[in-house]
Every structure is written in C-alpha cells, then in structure tokens.
Amino acid sequence: MTTSFQNSPNDLQAISARQKLFFNKGLTRDVHYRILHLKRLKDVLLRYEEEICDALHRDFRKPAYETELSEFLIVLLELKSLIKNCKSWAKPRYVLPSLVNFPSLSKIYKEPFGNVLIIAPWNYPFQLVMAPLMSAIAAGNTAVVKPSELTPNTASVLEKIITEVFEPGYVDVVQGDAGVAKALLNLKWDYLFFTGSSRVGKIVYEAAAKHLTPVTLELGGKNPCIVDETAPLELTAKRIVWGKIVNAGQTCIAPDYLLVSENSKDQLLAALKTELQRALGPAPKESPDYARIINQSNFERLKGLIEDQQVVYGGDADASENYLAPTILDMGVLDPNIPLSELPEVLQQEIFGPILPVLSYKTHQDIQDWIEKYDKPLAVYLFSKNKALKNKVLNELSFGGGVINDVVSQFLNPRLPFGGVGKSGLGAYHGRHSFDTFSHQKSIVYKATWLDLNIRYAPYSKKLKFLKRFKKYF
Known part of the structure; x- marks a missing residue:
C-alpha cells in the first residue's frame, strides 16, 4: 500500500x-x-x-x-x-x-x-x-x-x-x-x-x-581524520581517498576534514593527489566509478564551500549533471583560539560531499582543542602508531565510533553498535x-510461594538493626 x-x-x-x-x-x-x-x-x-x-x-x-x-x-x-x-x-x-x-x-x-x-x-x-x-x-x-x-x-x-x-x-x-x-x-x-x-x-x-x-x-557531524608523522602515508592516503569518494562523499561517516602533523602535510597532500589519480583517472567526470551530487541544491551548496579557498586538487564542476570533482583544500595551520563562527563555512558545517579540507597541527593538545570546538562527531579516525596519541583520542574525545588506521569500516561490522552521541x-x-x-x-520477577521471609513487612521497629547488618550482603 x-x-x-x-x-x-x-x-x-x-x-x-x-x-x-x-x-x-x-x-x-x-x-x-x-x-x-x-x-x-x-x-x-x-x-x-x-x-x-x-x-x-x-x-x-x-x-x-x-x-x-x-x-x-x-x-x-x-x-x-x-x-x-x-x-x-x-x-x-x-x-x-x-x-x-x-x-x-x-x-x-x-x-x-x-x-x-x-x-x-x-x-x-x-x-x-x-x-x-x-x-x-x-x-x-x-x-x-x-x-x-x-x-x-x-x-x-x-x-x-x-x-x-x-x-x-x-x-x-x-x-x-x-x-x-x-x-x-x-x-x-x-x-x-x-x-x-x-x-x-x-x-x-x-x-x-x-x-x-x-x-x-x-x-551526522564533522568527522575529523587525524594523521600523525608515524602513519604510513601511501596506505593512509589510499584509505582516506576511498572513504571520501565513495558515494561522492555523501556519507554520514566519511572523513569530513583532515588534521595532519605539520611534518607530514606536504607528503600526505602529494600522496592524496596520486591516489585520486589512480582511483578515478585524470578525468574523474568520465570515470564510471564516481557518483554525482544528489540534486542541484546540494551541488550549489558544495560549490559555494570551495569558493575563495585554496584548492590544491580538483574543484571542477558541471551543473548540468551535478558533478563536482573530488576536491582537496589547503586550509593552512589550525588555530584553536579562533572561534567557530569566524572560520570559513567549509570548516563550520558538515560538508557531505567530495571536498576534503586539510589543516596542519603542531601539538596533540591542539588536536583536542580543535575537535572540541564542534559538537560531538559521529566518527573520529586516527592514522598513527603513537600509543599515547591513540589513548588520548580514545579516552579524552567523545564521539559515536571510529577506526584506528582506516576510515568508515566500523560500519561494516554488524557486531558493533552503530550510532552517534549528542548532536550526532x-x-x-x-x-x-x-x-x-x-x-x-520487559523485566519480570517470578516470586516463589513456598517461603515468605517476614523481614520486609511492618511493623519495622525490631528489624532495623538486622537490616543494617544485612546491607553488606547486598
């Protein structure tokens, strides 16, 4: 019906x-x-x-x-x-x-x-x-x-x-x-x-x-993806690119933006470009493996997010078929002291498309301070071999779920609960x-009738001392 x-x-x-x-x-x-x-x-x-x-x-x-x-x-x-x-x-x-x-x-x-x-x-x-x-x-x-x-x-x-x-x-x-x-x-x-x-x-x-x-x-929410200097950059780029271009980035658990160690940023940007070329070829628009933006309204919204930003890869668009190329933006060095309202729009709202802003960080505390600007995300991803950083992310950040050294794959295990926290x-x-x-x-207690202890019934005056002694067994 x-x-x-x-x-x-x-x-x-x-x-x-x-x-x-x-x-x-x-x-x-x-x-x-x-x-x-x-x-x-x-x-x-x-x-x-x-x-x-x-x-x-x-x-x-x-x-x-x-x-x-x-x-x-x-x-x-x-x-x-x-x-x-x-x-x-x-x-x-x-x-x-x-x-x-x-x-x-x-x-x-x-x-x-x-x-x-x-x-x-x-x-x-x-x-x-x-x-x-x-x-x-x-x-x-x-x-x-x-x-x-x-x-x-x-x-x-x-x-x-x-x-x-x-x-x-x-x-x-x-x-x-x-x-x-x-x-x-x-x-x-x-x-x-x-x-x-x-x-x-x-x-x-x-x-x-x-x-x-x-x-x-x-x-949903703005899902950060953290890459530190210990991560294997070619494999990291391969996994990030896949998670970002699936469904043309229109995935609630896709990495929304990258936080990359300042020592690794240039190498990672190069690896991301190489991987995009490998995955979709020099003309992503012609690739049979790349979806389109769902409608014109979302296409125009996404196109507006990359205007006046430093595009280091992609940026091509065709309104006639709601095509937006996978696009990487270099957003410079993050500054945790800048209020969220003063950031570019692409760093304020959930992107939900094939745009990947990249920011570099200096310290692990900068990462935490930056992520906590936002509402709790649906996912957090971390590429690292650094045990201290892993513990910091897992124990000090609140988010729906995530993956260490991959993206999106938490969704693929049906034994794991999938869901957000807070606004995600x-x-x-x-x-x-x-x-x-x-x-x-529905909770049910089956109470037996063959024995009925008198301790719970009134009058209570002679039972209080016994109850206090009995508390240690509760």
Whole structure:
C-alpha cells in the first residue's frame, strides 16, 4: 500500500489505524511468522538485485559496485543474520535474581514496541530503509516506511519489493515530500527511527516528545581524520581517498576534514593527489566509478564551500549533471583560539560531499582543542602508531565510533553498535543491537510461594538493626 501527499491526511490516519489493527491481531508476536516474512524478503531481494542497482544509478549515477558493496551486500548479510538468530534473540533471558527477592527467578522478555515509523534519507536510499525495517520486523513490530523523495527510482523499487512481501497493515510504504513526513510525524507511533540531518532530527525529536515516543536518531557531524608523522602515508592516503569518494562523499561517516602533523602535510597532500589519480583517472567526470551530487541544491551548496579557498586538487564542476570533482583544500595551520563562527563555512558545517579540507597541527593538545570546538562527531579516525596519541583520542574525545588506521569500516561490522552521541545521534543499531533497539525489554520477577521471609513487612521497629547488618550482603 502506498500513499502520497496528493492524498488527504486522512489517508495517512487510515494507514496508521490499519497498522494498529494488524499489530493487535498478535500475528507478529509469533517468531515463526516473522522468520517466514524475512525469508520471503530475502528471496524477493535477490530477484530485484539488478533493478536495485539500476535504480540507484538512475537516481545519482551510483556505481553498481558501490551499490553492491555498501547497500545490497550489507542488507543481505544482515537479513541472513536476522533469519538465523531471530528465534534465539526473541527468547526470554534469565538474569541473576536479587538476594532481597529470595526465593525468586528473574527474566527479561523481548516485546515489540508496536507500530514503527521509519523515515529514511537519500544518500543510501536502499540500505537505510531495509536495515531498520528488517530489524523492526524481526523484533515483531509493524512498520510504515517513508523513503526519500530525492531518490524516486529507488523509492519505487522499494515499494514494489515491500508490497510483494508484506500485506497492507504489516508494512506500508508512504511516498512523498517533506510535507508527507511532517504529516506522518503528527500521528502517534510506538517507535520512531530517523536517519538524516541534525536539523531535521530536532524536528523529529520534538514531534516524538509530544507523545513520549521512543526514538532512534541517526544523524551526522564533522568527522575529523587525524594523521600523525608515524602513519604510513601511501596506505593512509589510499584509505582516506576511498572513504571520501565513495558515494561522492555523501556519507554520514566519511572523513569530513583532515588534521595532519605539520611534518607530514606536504607528503600526505602529494600522496592524496596520486591516489585520486589512480582511483578515478585524470578525468574523474568520465570515470564510471564516481557518483554525482544528489540534486542541484546540494551541488550549489558544495560549490559555494570551495569558493575563495585554496584548492590544491580538483574543484571542477558541471551543473548540468551535478558533478563536482573530488576536491582537496589547503586550509593552512589550525588555530584553536579562533572561534567557530569566524572560520570559513567549509570548516563550520558538515560538508557531505567530495571536498576534503586539510589543516596542519603542531601539538596533540591542539588536536583536542580543535575537535572540541564542534559538537560531538559521529566518527573520529586516527592514522598513527603513537600509543599515547591513540589513548588520548580514545579516552579524552567523545564521539559515536571510529577506526584506528582506516576510515568508515566500523560500519561494516554488524557486531558493533552503530550510532552517534549528542548532536550526532541518539541510540544505536546493527545486528543484535538492532533487534534490541526495536524491542521493549520487559523485566519480570517470578516470586516463589513456598517461603515468605517476614523481614520486609511492618511493623519495622525490631528489624532495623538486622537490616543494617544485612546491607553488606547486598
């Protein structure tokens, strides 16, 4: 079932009501019912594999290899894990009982929240719909999915897949623009899952607060990448370039800017240029391995960020196809004393594109002072063999997650929770963490009746001394 903004808000209200009715039937509480639909989803996805790749290419020239690696394969592996583990993850879990409840047993029950709303972004329009949806289903919920209107071809394929696998009321797709999203947020949901910008995340959080709805917010931020003088520069450049040009830099965990030891800056800049030439050739515009900026608005924003800056590589642009070449900017030496508001715009806002500002630093303390100018980032990357610097970054900086001597690869391990902190996000998911995200953990104590200790009952006057002595066993 699909609706769009051409339909009245009453249609959205009707979809929400149908979801509640479906959930209340209790079908999704049966783990076998969930697994049946997850298996059906896997079969349908495999049939639509080529169409998914084609849709992403039509939306913003995303290379088929990137679609397979960063969208389809990630979804397929996670789906197989959910099918394999759903039954065991859904089982009640025994925990050690409390001594004060003796004699008793304690269990945690995994209970679906109910009706889930998933609002997805445009940058990974297939993966960031399917990953949370699959987990919501595995945990026993029903769901309404709102794909991005900026990737209409992918949204259309998603609709076909979901309609083929799930009956109306179990999972519904709602197509439309920001007005549709706003109308959906005005309705009452049992859980909200949003991926997108921090600006819109605030709107989602405010809407959820009206109904005290639990949320997961997967947002973003300015992710620093630190390179010190001990890093192997050729390998470092190769890994940074890959993380920055995938999806034309339109990745929430891409390195946003580089902080490079002043002793290594010139050599690293040379290595980055060499690697870009190797990866995309002398004319990146002609490369089949390089995506485009999603729309003209984002293209113009990105183009404006490099105006009046020292471009040391790239900078070429073509508005007719929203093409912006991978671009390296030399931003000089960082000065932690300059207020954030006085920095160039490219150092103030999250870039979300193929632009890489490079700053040099003098001391490790300069790094910390600079990063702490910003809100807590979603990711931090460090290329170094220096144990003291590694410990400083890991123990003294707050961020969502990161990698030592690589970029982006923290996302590829489903056993690691993925999420931000502060303005970079709220909550985490992936693998079992996703199942738990979409499950209410209901705590139950089974109290025995064969023994009833009198210590807790009134009158208390003769029991206080005993209780004080007993405290050391708690």
